[in-house]
Amino acid sequence: MQIETAETIGHAPPADYHFDIAIVGAGPVGLALAGWLAKRSATSRLSVALIDAREPGAASADPRAIAVSHGSRAMLESSLGFPADATPIKRIHVSQRGQFGRTLIDHDEHGLPALGYVVRYGSLVTTLAQAVSKTGVHWFTETTASTPLHDHEGVTLSIHSATGDRTIRARILVNAEGGLYKDADASSAASSDLSAEVKNTRDYGQTAIVGTVSVSSPQPGVAWERFTPEGPIALLPSGGARQADYALVWCSAPEEAARRSQLPDAEFLTELGSAFGERMGRFTRITGRATFPLGLNALNALVDRRTVAIGNAAQTLHPVAGQGLNLGLRDAHALCDALSTNGPTTVALSLFAQRRALDRRMTIGATDTLARLFTVDFAPLAAMRGLALSALELVPPVKTVLARQMMFGQRR
Numbered sequence: 001m002q003i004e005t006a007e008t009i010g011h012a013p014p015a016d017y018h019f020d021i022a023i024v025g026a027g028p029v030g031l032a033l034a035g036w037l038a039k040r041s042a043t044s045r046l047s048v049a050l051i052d053a054r055e056p057g058a059a060s061a062d063p064r065a066i067a068v069s070h071g072s073r074a075m076l077e078s079s080l081g082f083p084a085d086a087t088p089i090k091r092i093h094v095s096q097r098g099q100f101g102r103t104l105i106d107h108d109e110h111g112l113p114a115l116g117y118v119v120r121y122g123s124l125v126t127t128l129a130q131a132v133s134k135t136g137v138h139w140f141t142e143t144t145a146s147t148p149l150h151d152h153e154g155v156t157l158s159i160h161s162a163t164g165d166r167t168i169r170a171r172i173l174v175n176a177e178g179g180l181y182k183d184a185d186a187s188s189a190a191s192s193d194l195s196a197e198v199k200n201t202r203d204y205g206q207t208a209i210v211g212t213v214s215v216s217s218p219q220p221g222v223a224w225e226r227f228t229p230e231g232p233i234a235l236l237p238s239g240g241a242r243q244a245d246y247a248l249v250w251c252s253a254p255e256e257a258a259r260r261s262q263l264p265d266a267e268f269l270t271e272l273g274s275a276f277g278e279r280m281g282r283f284t285r286i287t288g289r290a291t292f293p294l295g296l297n298a299l300n301a302l303v304d305r306r307t308v309a310i311g312n313a314a315q316t317l318h319p320v321a322g323q324g325l326n327l328g329l330r331d332a333h334a335l336c337d338a339l340s341t342n343g344p345t346t347v348a349l350s351l352f353a354q355r356r357a358l359d360r361r362m363t364i365g366a367t368d369t370l371a372r373l374f375t376v377d378f379a380p381l382a383a384m385r386g387l388a389l390s391a392l393e394l395v396p397p398v399k400t401v402l403a404r405q406m407m408f409g410q411r412r
């Protein structure tokens, strides 16, 4: 990999700063696309530029724990690698606080070693960055991109760093610069104006507090999704050998999340215990608290002339079903296929958009429904939710269809 740093970016550009594909955003989705394209470049011969506002390694401190589905892990591991410190999820326990009804999803029912794996965002980005660094991808770090100009042949893109501005040419521009969540990390990047008009938006009026908690009676390999009147609480096994550690995602009204994020540890743990209950004993420790605003932002059209959006730049989802990254990785995989097979053409982009339509519709729809259905504090609705959870237990095929959608999505 060739890395352009902020120190060298101001130098006179080589004459051939023309790429087949320029990817803006080296988050997990942009990195996966760059790595997959590079792996296939022996046959496709595509040249790839990767542009990110952060310095390499800046993401490694991101405290977010992400549940990567079995299907996503399979896509990554065989080609780019997977973090060694991932913790397997063997069973998912879904219930609602103070109401009847619960459902269990178990890896045995699906004949898989695990339903998914919990990884740290920083750990995943580091693994993917290492894989990309061994390829011919040309990486501009600490560099932002803005204002693409389209013409018949491609796109001209202005890029900016501390030491200067430059333009590069690409036949296809991929917007992988993330979305709503980058607000939580204001240092990550300036907004770049690559997005087409957002059509499908919803403000859930919720903010997530994330962090790592320890519990007194852990249940190894079990992930918990607990719906409370304030919003869902997810606890994901995340400690590897330290089985008492769980990654917390606690969704509530923004003002409550702001208040709780400032509480002394002991008070925070007491409130969490009251909200979640005692299924894993007491909460004994919290570290790495951070907050993320939550909402739905989905583009109706992924393609605008020679620009295409993937990952959170295409759709930013509520984390209730743990689908954002998984959907984004499927975007990247399908785009790699389309570009490697059809070249850096508008035909490739149209085929990509067609191929992604069903999976996007189903995953965005299911996540949005869950986020709304399970966050309304209305007694009759709570009873219906209890019935729905119980019904899933009684009608195994429905549960299987749901679980498989979450683990593999719709891939064609």
Ligand SMILES: Cc1cc2nc3c(=O)[nH]c(=O)nc-3n(C[C@H](O)[C@H](O)[C@H](O)COP(=O)(O)OP(=O)(O)OC[C@H]3O[C@@H](n4cnc5c(N)ncnc54)[C@H](O)[C@@H]3O)c2cc1C
Residues within 6 Å of the ligand: 024, 025, 026, 027, 028, 029, 030, 051, 052, 053, 054, 059, 064, 065, 066, 067, 068, 143, 144, 145, 146, 176, 177, 178, 179, 181, 182, 188, 189, 190, 191, 192, 208, 210, 249, 292, 310, 311, 312, 313, 319, 321, 322, 323, 324, 325, 326, 327, 328
């Ligand atoms: C609390 C929480 C829990 C979550 N849990 C899960 C889960 O369990 N499972 C799951 O699948 N998903 C989960 N998600 C969603 C997941 O984090 C995102 O879907 C995923 O990070 C999207 O990756 P991305 O690469 O598209 O974007 P990002 O991770 O946002 O990366 C974007 C990159 O683009 C760069 N960038 C931005 N603007 C510019 C610019 N102008 N120029 C250059 N570079 C730029 C940034 O520096 C960054 O490196 C969760 C999200 C949250 C907030």
